[in-house]
Amino acid sequence: MRRGSNLGQLGGFNQAVILDSIRRAADGVSRTELAQSTGLTTQTVSNIARRLLDQRLIREDRTTSSGPGKPRIVLELEGGTLYAAGIHIDPAVITFVLLDLRGTVVARARRNMPASPAPNKIVRLMARAIDKMIADAGIARSKLLGIGIASPGPIDEEHGIVVGPPLLQGWTTVPLRSALYEATHLPILLNKDSTAAAVAELWFGGSRDPGSFAFIYLGTGIGAGLVLDNAVVQGSHNNLGEIGHLCSGEDGPLCDCGRADCVGAATSPRYLVGQAVDAGLIDARPETAHPREINVAYRKLCKLADADDPHARRIVDDAARKLGRAVEDIANMLDLDKVIFGGPMWSPIADHVLRRLGPVLKRRFVATAIHEVELSGSRLGDNVGAIGAASLVLDHKLSPDPAGLILNS
Ligand SMILES: [Zn+2]
Known part of the structure; x- marks a missing residue:
């Protein structure tokens, strides 16, 4: 059986330290700043920078000025090489x-x-x-x-x-x-x-200091990713984030685990589409449909809810409320700064969840007098x-x- 390894870096450890620091500096970083932040000597930083420039892994930007005198020369990653x-x-x-x-x-x-x-x-x-x-x-x-x-x-x-x-x-x-x-x-x-x-959110979500956040992933199933103090957390065996069996606070569909109050089952697109079929809103066969067909029917249901159809609104709002209950628990347990939602099933239901969950979290987040929990959808879309x-x-x-x-x- 093939095992993975950790030895994938471009160059040695010091080079990885320098590349990592350059990658983390949104507006580039000078050689002097790199020496200060990494503890490496200016000579070592310059030698590594030379090598990286020769390999076209980084580039120099001489246009950044930090006031009168010489322009500050910063190093940035090069886009078009690898x-x-x-x-x-x-x-x-x-x-x-x-x-x-x-x-x-x-x-x-x-x-x-x-x-x-x-x-x-x-x-x-x-x-x-x-x-x-x-x-x-x-x-x-x-x-x-x-x-x-x-x-x-x-x-x-x-x-x-x-x-x-x-x-x-x-x-x-x-x-x-x-x-x-x-x-x-x-x-x-x-x-x-x-x-x-x-x-993805940690690196490209648009925040310079994302802090501590949970990424609530809504796809065919539900899951969570976790970043604490700007570092991704993965659990003892990299399976952190199985939130599907968190309690939704109400009885609903029977989950595979045998309980009837699991948030994953209560918010699954297949279940919501089944409810829409029962209410006569759409025509589908949720028991046998392919996930792709469920996806299409789910979007139809959310569109009806957007248009204020009372039955569709009730189905979608119920799901949003139950999801909110699980998110409250996650935010309280981990003292999060933010909860970010995304995944292929997020955008159709986004407005319903954000509208409902914002006020609830204000009331029920225990540390609310000290800081708020910011709620948002990922800017990175379905990708x-x-x-x-x-x-x-x-x-x-x-x-x-x-x-x-x-x-x-
Ligand atoms: Zn369950």
């Missing part, structure tokens, strides 16, 4: 992105999940989609640092195995990391979808999981202390 690919597997759709070193999305693609998602078929589909995406973007394969996969959990991260995610039919024990490596011969990294989404998966590859290559294990030999 790339990381990200794949997000959702039971309804597979999303692909290509990021440059600066985290800019330079290409994207989507493929519908086939009706019978046999793992070997999906691996071939992913390999072909990556090939096409980089070819269409005109990028040489040799410039690809690796592929990150964001998958529904649970995962055995050490061995790169997806272990029976409840919503992917037939995926009992899938050695996805080694299978995609065999198909592409590129370094592969596997992580949970909700963790990947939190990583957030794939962006996070690619970001994890960048982490591996640019960070001295990366999250996750990579398979590269």
Whole structure:
């Protein structure tokens, strides 16, 4: 069995420290500042910077001025040299992105999940989609640092195995990391979808100091990613964030676990669509429909709720209230600064959740007299999981202390 390794960096440890510091400085950083922040000598910083400039991994910007006198010369990552690919597997759709070193999305693609998602078929589909995406973007394969996969959990991260995610039919024990490596011969990294989404938000969510936040991921299933004090937290075996069985506070549909008050079951698109069918709002067969069809019906239901149809409003508001109950508990337990929502099922229900949850959290967040909990939707849209998966590859290559294990030999 192939195991992952932590040895994926570009260059040695000191180089990774410098690259990481440059990556974290939104407006670039000077050599002197790098020496101060890293504890390395100015000479060492200059030598490493020279090497990175020669490799075109970083560039100099001489235009930034810090007042009278000489312009301040800062170092920034170079965009067009190397790339990381990200794949997000959702039971309804597979999303692909290509990021440059600066985290800019330079290409994207989507493929519908086939009706019978046999793992070997999906691996071939992913390999072909990556090939096409980089070819269409005109990028040489040799410039690809690796592929990150964001998958529904649970995962055995050490061995790169997806272990029976409840919503992917037939995926009992899938050695996805080694299978995609065999198909592409590129370094592969596997992580949970909700963790990947939190990583994307941490790096590219638009906040310089994100602090402590939970990313509530709404896809075919529900999950959470966690960042505490600007660092991603993954749990003892990288399966943190299984929030589906948190208590919604009310009885509802029977969950797989045998309880009737689980937030995952009460907010699942399949259940909500079933309620809409019962109310005569839409015509669908939620018991047998493919996740993609459920996705379409769910969007229809949310549109009806937006248009103030009273039955649709009730269904969507009930789901929003139950989701809110679980989010309150998460925010209180972890003393969060923010809760950020995203994933493919988020945008249709966004207004309903934010409208409902804002006032409730003001009342029920215990530390509310000291600080508020900010609620927002991710600005990264439906690609957030794939962006996070690619970001994890960048982490591996640019960070001295990366999250996750990579398979590269
Ligand atoms: Zn449950």
